Amino acid sequence: MVRTRSDDFRWPLESDDTSGALFDGFGPERHVGRGEYRGLEFLHVNARSIINTVPASSKMPFRHTINAYRGCSHACTYCFARPTHEFLGLGLGRDFERRIVVKVNAVERARAELFSSRWRGEHIAMGTNTDPYQHAEGKYHLTRGIVEVLAERHNPFSILTKSTLVLRDLALLAETARHTSVRVNLSIGTLDREVWRLTEPGTAPPDKRIEAVRRLNDAGIACGVLVAPVLPGLSDADDQVTTVVEACRAAGAVGVTAVGLHLRPGVREHYLSWLATVRPDLTDLYAERFRRGAYQPRREQERLAALVADTVGDLPRPPAGGSRPGAVDRVVGADPMRSAATAARSDRGAEPREQLALF
């Protein structure tokens, strides 16, 4: 363990959680990853609070989130959480992928806050910043610990992930879903292994994620899929999209949403710089698609919507009542600035809602 100089980081300036400085102390403890975590650095911090309350003015479909980690070793090229690392004085490139902030007291804080007399048992969304089942979770077990506390409290929650590590907690999630609302969404943007290797180098293979969808639903845990982001020129051909949607349907997904790529400032520069290196032939296409800013023309999202609607048909009907598949909050993912009306989705019984800020 190495004590990092406090002036290497701007911890007190992190601004997306509840208030003021989030971490106790004067800087993180730096732990160098070894063995299967070689190449990673874990920056241990003690969070002052773990439940983040979304501002009332937000149109997000949830009010409360928990994120035990900052940064993500899944290293997706398009990840729009990257700029959040800059709030900490870290870089949005390699730093985001290799220097993972670990809120080591996350479970302790979750217990204190969820069992506080002030807590009213509202829904908690996890995976709203970075992946709660990224590699670090295999070492720290913070997401599992938080789920255990949520289960004990019978507190409804949802999880968005690209990781099959969620299956480690299958029995826990299944038991919890017997007592409260539990929703999992797997993010699977493509089944094209070449595109997957190129764009999501730290994630589980997409076919393994499809299998995870099947196992979660078979276990009685409502699991949908976010087909996102669909990448222009890489994974947006009609047959590429419909192949994913068909696999989701076959796996029993209770909801499918497709969302096209968007590129907000910071991520835009990072992604386009990467693209110019690996696929310079696509430069002109992206210049055209994103000529107006962060979003592609509406017709692209409408095309995705039609593809999903035409492909998915009726999704499996969830069991009646309770929190079992299909009964919980239905849509996660995409972008806080765009309404669900612009997303391509088929999610039985779901209300059109604003989407979250995620993958």
Ligand code: SF4
């Ligand atoms: S898109 Fe999700 S899984 Fe990929 S790096 Fe970002 S937070 Fe991690």
